[in-house]
Amino acid sequence: MPRRIKVLQLQPDYNVKAHDFADLAEQIVKALPGERYEVVAAFLRGKPQPGEPVSRAARSVYFEFADKQLKGLRLRAMWQLYQFCRAEQFDVVICNRFKPVNMMLQLNRWLKIPLCIGISHGFGEYDRFYRRRQARRLIDTAWRFVGVSPAVKQYLLDCACGFTEHNTVAITNAIDIEQAAALQHSREDARRLLGLDPNARLVGALGRLVPVKGHTYLLQAFAKLKDIYPQAQLAIIGKGREESRLLAEVERLGLGGRVHLLGFRENALQYVRAFDIWTMPSLAEGLGLALLEGMSGHLPVIASNVPAMLPLIEGAGGIAVPPADVDALSQALNSYLQLSDEQLQAKGEQAYAYLCANHDIETFRQQYRQLIDESLSQASASQ
Incomplete structure (x- = not known):
């Protein structure tokens, strides 16, 4: 039996709902069947209180970083995330929103995870010059980017800092x-x-x-x-x-x-x-x-x-x-x-x-599976 693809989904905050009809992250978990994928959900901040729902991923990890640990150089947070990813040996890391993307852009220079996917939920994340400069320097062939609408995809392309038609797609949000x-x-x-x-x-x-x-x-x-x-x-x-x-x-x-x-x-x-x-x-x-x-x-x-x-x-x-x-x-x-x-x-x-x-949810799930499978195949072929 082939080894399951090991996927980390990294989110800035714990925000899991009991009903996931419009929860992009949980719908991605549902898109990846357990017989083919082993999905770990990780949250930089927060954790569920007793009785609150947890991710449907096979395992959840709560780093519980304080806000100040995620500002500036973030050395302690970066080191902990690096150690975690190195020990787990993920095949894919899916980063929701800017901060996880930014951290993994830096860390994957050493981790060499075959596929990293950065999801942008809106406009403005790369308006600042230093962010565009960093993206231009760190985006490599391991990265794919998703805009949650065609307009967000176009925003990324217009930033002209490493987002291209090859590595950037639009997967429109959907609801169940x-x-x-x-x-x-x-x-x-x-x-x-x-x-x-x-x-x-x-x-x-x-x-x-x-x-x-x-x-x-x-x-x-x-x-x-x-x-x-x-x-x-x-x-x-x-x-x-x-x-x-x-x-x-x-x-x-x-x-x-x-x-x-x-x-x-x-x-x-x-x-x-x-x-x-x-x-x-x-x-x-x-x-x-x-x-x-x-x-x-x-x-x-x-x-x-x-x-x-x-x-x-x-x-x-x-x-x-x-x-x-x-x-x-x-x-x-x-x-x-x-x-x-x-x-x-x-x-x-x-x-x-x-x-x-x-905006059917099954189409949304299929698009994420296709993105992961095709990108991993391309990464394997290039080795």
């Missing part, structure tokens, strides 16, 4: 549609659990309350329509440092009782069917996973036309608007709010059909 559907409450139950009006025409959004998510522009756009559509309400699931400012904006715009900041909700996807219209007014996104989550609930979508999301919006038959453009966002909301329930539902079914055809 079947698992997502099983989690979702009915429209009536979701509204009851959230404490929302069962009869309102409800606009929804999901995301951290931070400036880049653009919620303040959504509030302003909704305020322009509040008198035209007295039955319309807006609800946002998420928490963050912008909460107090958004609450003040709700008060300033006279939206008390019409806007609901619902805070953090565990497995927020379960509530998606509470809404009639799904919005994502972000100023920037790597992919916009919440957009896919809205589509999984059979909802019509309105979102910013940033490069990572525009193809998704157009494919789903949604409305794309310029970021931070209150008038355009208000017009888009008006376009959907004036539709009948049946017309809105038809728009939602169009979005769901697009999701099933283009």
Whole structure:
């Protein structure tokens, strides 16, 4: 029986969820069957508390580095990671986000792991000159890079620092549609659990309350329509440092009782069917996973036309608007709010059909298996 391929998946933080419908790292673990691959999950920071879920990988390792140990030269952390990898003799290391990629770029000069895969989840990771210079110096034939959308892949290529058409691919994030559907409450139950009006025409959004998510522009756009559509309400699931400012904006715009900041909700996807219209007014996104989550609930979508999301919006038959453009966002909301329930539902079914055809989780898994197998074959042939 041939030796199993030994894979390390390295992540910056412990963040494993009980439900992995949209967890890229756990879906990669599921993509690698145990009879062919031995997968180890490692986390630079954090560890699960009693009762919290663990990775589905065969084994999990928690380095529990302090924040200060992962800044600057990171000598102690680098030495521990080097010793670990040298002892384990991995065939593949998959690095999620910049810090693990950066550390392995340096360490693989000595480790000589045959295949290293760096996954970029968004823009800006290589904007700094010294990061581009380091990447240009350290990227070699062992490396492959994944952008979570075609736009992120193009960002990497445009950095001109070692990312090429040969070593860089786009594997678009996906969600486990079947698992997502099983989690979702009915429209009536979701509204009851959230404490929302069962009869309102409800606009929804999901995301951290931070400036880049653009919620303040959504509030302003909704305020322009509040008198035209007295039955319309807006609800946002998420928490963050912008909460107090958004609450003040709700008060300033006279939206008390019409806007609901619902805070953090565990497995927020379960509530998606509470809404009639799904919005994502972000100023920037790597992919916009919440957009896919809205589509999984059979909802019509309105979102910013940033490069990572525009193809998704157009494919789903949604409305794309310029970021931070209150008038355009208000017009888009008006376009959907004036539709009948049946017309809105038809728009939602169009979005769901697009999701099933283009962001199926099995396609995502196949693409990662193919990337690993083909890259290892190329590495073996070149030896």
